[in-house]
Each structure stands twice: as structure tokens, then as C-alpha cells.
Amino acid sequence: MTRRDTNLAQNCLARVDRPAHHQPAATPVSHPDCRSALIQIVALHRSLSQTRNAAGFIQGSLLADRKRTFWTLTVWADQADMRAFMTSGPHRKAMPKLLGWCDEASLVHWTQSDDAVPSWNVASDRMRAEGRSSKVRYPSPRHGDLTYAEPWTRGGLPIRRRTDARPA
Structure with missing residues (x-):
């Protein structure tokens, strides 16, 4: 039986990441916030491109949730390929910035018997039962106990391996 490694990550994008006592009641979008959002969108795009080209990547899904929260669900040939992806290229470069970009971030990893991308409900249940929170500044x-809002499960976009990338 083939074993596949599955990874789920929940991250926010362009949230206001300041402690509540520094946060005005109403904040218009300012130039620095627009610049930060643009930098984050570019980082997301580069990481998705890296994913599609990564050795061992089989398939995945990207879910844009409410409040600029994004979920990525990826299936890998094995854990070594997944770790090689996580610790290299645009993904590695973006991860330290997560500290300041997000107020919630978490991940979970498990092994399954097939190449299918699990449903978002299954993935969210796994996150709550087996996941761990990532470090964030605010x-x-x-955040810590993974009691985030249930993800909206409609509208996930497939992440497909590039046809000219090294097969899994």
C-alpha cells in the first residue's frame, strides 16, 4: 500500500497584527498596510509556484477563508520531499515573516493511504485534534488552543503539479 504525507497549514494574510491597545477603533487602509499586503501576496504567489514545481508534490488545494485567512492543503510523495520544500526557496524566505503578518497560524501533518486531497472538513478536524500553533507576535x-472559526469550505482552488516538474 502506498503511503502519502499530507500537510495542512492555516495562515492569515494582511491582518492587522498589533496588540489591541495599539489598534484604533477604525483604521483606514494606509500606505504601509497596502505595501505589506502586496508583499504578502507576492510571497504567497511565489510559494505556490514553488509548490507546483517541487519534487514529490502530488496535488493540493488553496482555500481563501474570511478575514484574509488562507489554508493550504498539500499531498506529498513522502515526508522528505515535503520537508525539502518547507526549508527551501520562497517558502523558507516567507515563513519568518509569518511572526508579524499573522495573529493565527497553525499546521498539522499526517500520513494517508492514497493521493486524494482530503475534504476541508476532514482537514479542519485533523488540525484541531492533532495540529499545533505556529509562533506569532500578537x-x-x-491561537494557542486552535479554536479558530470553522473554515468556509466552499471555493477551494486546486493546486496542481506542473506537468514538466519532476514526478512524485
């Missing part, structure tokens, strides 16, 4: 009250 965590929300729900």
Missing part, C-alpha cells in the same frame, strides 16, 4: 485569543 496571537489572537483563539
